[in-house]
Every structure is written in C-alpha cells, then in structure tokens.
Amino acid sequence: MGRVRKALVVGGGIGGLSAAIALRRAGIDVDLVEIHTKWTVYHVGIVVQGNFIRAMVALGIADECVAAGFPYDGVEFRDLQGNLLADIHGIKLAGPNYPSDLGLTRPALHEVLSRNAIKVGTNVRLGVTFNEIRQFDDRVEVSFTDGTTGTYDVVIGADGVNSKVRQTIFGEEFKPKYTGQGVWRYNVPRPPELNRAVMYSGLPTGKCGFIPLTQDTGYVFLVQAEPEDLRIPEDQLAPEMRKRLASCTGVMAQLRDQIVDSHLVVYRPLRALFMPPPWYRGRVILIGDAAHAVTPHMGQGAAQATEDAVVLGELLARDEPIGDLFEAFMRRRYERCKFVFDASIQMGEWEQHPTPDADPTGLTAKLMPTLAAPI
Ligand SMILES: Cc1cc2nc3c(=O)[nH]c(=O)nc-3n(C[C@H](O)[C@H](O)[C@H](O)COP(=O)(O)OP(=O)(O)OC[C@H]3O[C@@H](n4cnc5c(N)ncnc54)[C@H](O)[C@@H]3O)c2cc1C
Structure with a gap:
C-alpha cells in the first residue's frame, strides 16, 4: 500500500x-x-x-x-467524389484480441x-x-x-x-481558446458499406466524414471554420448543417439528406x-x-x-x-x-x-x- x-x-x-x-x-x-x-x-x-x-x-x-x-480498422481519406486518397490502417496496440479502432x-x-x-x-x-x-x-x-x-x-x-x-x-x-472551428454531428443509420472511419476533404472551409458507432448507427461529422459567436436558432441547425454539406456526392450526400431533425444536431465550438x-x-x-x-x-x-x-x-x-x-x-x-x-x-x-x-x-x-x- x-x-x-x-x-x-x-x-x-x-x-x-x-x-x-x-x-x-x-x-x-x-x-x-x-x-x-x-x-x-x-x-x-x-x-x-x-x-x-x-x-x-x-x-x-x-x-x-x-x-x-x-470495432473497425483505421481511416480512409477520400475526396468529395469518393475517390480514395489514402488508407491508413490502425495498430492493435491492445494486442491481437482487440481492435485497433x-x-x-x-x-x-x-x-x-x-x-x-x-x-x-x-x-x-x-x-x-x-x-x-x-x-x-x-x-x-x-x-x-x-x-x-x-x-x-x-x-x-x-x-x-x-x-x-x-x-x-x-x-x-x-x-481555453477558440480555435476557429466548430464540429457538427448527427447520428444516422449506418450504411452497410461504411464499416470504417472515412474522411472527405474538399469542402470549401472544412472536412466531413462518417464514424460507425454500432451495427445499426453511425454519425456524420463536419469540422468547419465558424465564427466564435456563431448563433443559429435551434430549429435551423439541421438545414444549416445540410447547407454546409451541399457539395457532397454519393453516400455522403445520402447521409446529408437524412439530417432533418434540428434537435438532434450537436454543434460544438472547438x-x-x-x-x-x-x-x-x-x-x-x-x-x-x-x-x-x-x-x-x-x-x-x-x-x-x-x-x-x-x-x-x-x-x-x-x-x-x-x-x-x-x-x-x-x-x-x-x-x-x-x-x-x-x-x-x-x-x-x-x-x-x-x-x-x-x-x-x-x-x-x-x-x-x-x-x-x-x-
Ligand atoms: C466536438 C468534440 C468532439 C470530440 N470527439 C472526440 C473523439 O471522437 N474522440 C476522443 O477521444 N475525444 C474526443 N473529444 C474530446 C473528448 O471528449 C475529451 O478529451 C474527453 O471527454 C476528456 O475527458 P475529461 O474527463 O477530461 O473531461 P469531460 O469528459 O469533459 O468530463 C468532465 C466532467 O466533469 C464534470 N464537471 C465539470 N465541472 C465540474 C465541477 N466543478 N465539479 C464537479 N464536476 C464537474 C462535467 O460535468 C463532466 O462530467 C471531442 C471533443 C469535442 C469538443
């Protein structure tokens, strides 16, 4: 002791x-x-x-x-058209019986x-x-x-x-100091093909992506340059998040269109x-x-x-x-x-x-x- x-x-x-x-x-x-x-x-x-x-x-x-x-393995980096830019595999630091991510x-x-x-x-x-x-x-x-x-x-x-x-x-x-960015998140049903973390670059002032959370769900995230004093009426959060994801294509566009309930959008300044x-x-x-x-x-x-x-x-x-x-x-x-x-x-x-x-x-x-x- x-x-x-x-x-x-x-x-x-x-x-x-x-x-x-x-x-x-x-x-x-x-x-x-x-x-x-x-x-x-x-x-x-x-x-x-x-x-x-x-x-x-x-x-x-x-x-x-x-x-x-x-559990999943690493992260894919893609452009907004879905082309793979880089594929980084995770490392099983906890040993072979545990996932890397x-x-x-x-x-x-x-x-x-x-x-x-x-x-x-x-x-x-x-x-x-x-x-x-x-x-x-x-x-x-x-x-x-x-x-x-x-x-x-x-x-x-x-x-x-x-x-x-x-x-x-x-x-x-x-x-703490404001870093100039905020994070938008929204839970969605997980498309079966999205079984790893994926990040999309190419948005005008940010990046977005998807993280799987369970067999059935995951979340869409958007990291975006925002003013520190960003004030958006609570019932406008979903359209505002969709607007920022307007240039997404493919599966990200489908996920974006599921962002409909403003009360379920979580926005946090960083x-x-x-x-x-x-x-x-x-x-x-x-x-x-x-x-x-x-x-x-x-x-x-x-x-x-x-x-x-x-x-x-x-x-x-x-x-x-x-x-x-x-x-x-x-x-x-x-x-x-x-x-x-x-x-x-x-x-x-x-x-x-x-x-x-x-x-x-x-x-x-x-x-x-x-x-x-x-x-
Ligand atoms: C938008 C966003 C996304 C993030 N995503 C990730 C991610 O994907 N992965 C990751 O690893 N990290 C992520 N983080 C960071 C992660 O959430 C934090 O680093 C982590 O929660 C730190 O844990 P903590 O216990 O130090 O603080 P917290 O988790 O914030 O816990 C602090 C606790 O203290 C309590 N508390 C506060 N004041 C008092 C008080 N005076 N007396 C008693 N209790 C008090 C609070 O209620 C809270 O329960 C994210 C952060 C943000 C902002």
Missing part, C-alpha cells in the same frame, strides 16, 4: 471515472463528485484508437468497451465507465461539487456544495475543459488549452481536458484522459512522497500529451489555412506509431 489512502476525484467524465477505477484497483478509497445531477452525456459518438483500448485493458474493462461499440456512442461509453467505477467501490455523488479546497502539508480539506466536508491525501481535478479545480488552484489566467507544467500544486493534480484540452482532429482526447488515469493509478500505489509521484506523472505524460495537442492543433490550422507543405495524412499516419510507445 502506498501513502495515498484516500483521494477525491472532481468530475465524473471519461478521465474522472477512469481515474476512480484506476485508484480503486490500487486499493485507494475514492470519493467522486460530479456537478450534474444525472450522467448527462450527449447522444452522439466518439472515436477511440488502440491506445485508448490499451488503457481500458489496464482498467480491466476493455471487453465491455469493445462490446458496447463498433472503436466507435462508441458517448452514452454507451459512459455507461461502461460509470457502472465499473461504482462496481469497484467508488463513492459517487451526483449533483455535488466543491466549495473550497484547502491544502496542508499532510492533507487536503475540501468542503462540498451539499454541506459535507472531506479530508484527502490527494485531489484529482478531472472536471474538463472549463475546470473549476484549475481555476481555483492555478488561477484565472489559464483559459476550444483548446494546454497547461504549462507542472499540472499539480501541492496535493492537487489536473488530468484530462482540465490539463490538456485537445481538438478532436486526432481522436485522442479520451485516450489521453484515460492514459492519465492509468498512469496516476499506477504511481499512487507506490510508497513514495506525493511530490515525487506527481513529478513522475509529469515525466510520463507531458511530452506525449504535447505531441497529441500540437498535432491536433496543426491539423486544424492546415484545414483553415492550407499550405503547400500541409500533410494531414502523413501526420495521421505518424500518430499511432508514436503513441505505441508504452505509457
């Missing part, structure tokens, strides 16, 4: 739930507070790759994750993570957050919005891109943030989007959050001073997260401001071999 007996995880998203599972597996008592009263994850999907699945193997829940999604609905992933976090004994409280975090040499004292207090060895801020833990511990100056090191102060550490919120261009946000969780769980099991363990965390996580962040931002830049040396397929092909290195 290490020196950490009890931890607080703030945030019950992908990183926080993964951290709870990792710490419980290390024998640490875990309280988790999630500000929402319900597990409110929106209905569209998420794409994850071999390093995410490898992290799920480490948490003992890879089989459930794979069963909840649609997986599409999942966000609710399905959340169901697996939350069920397992509770199963391994995480004390979860929904609709609760912290009021105050007070650090001492030997402990952290936290007061909560439900009137309770708690004493912890460490606090893990896994409260996402707009992290209140980050703001409280590191100050107001670290804020904001990014990369915290300077270290991502901890005293006994409080940030993981996931709270420390490194990437754009989805490389499909790596969830993987990096879960890798953070796995590494933290492994380190906090050790009988060493917490400062040393957090330093070890930074050594194992910083460069890797920075590589993903820089690659994701570069992709978005190339999409918005194409240059002769832009090489999105080359950068995509480099991603997985780089991330194959052990964490």
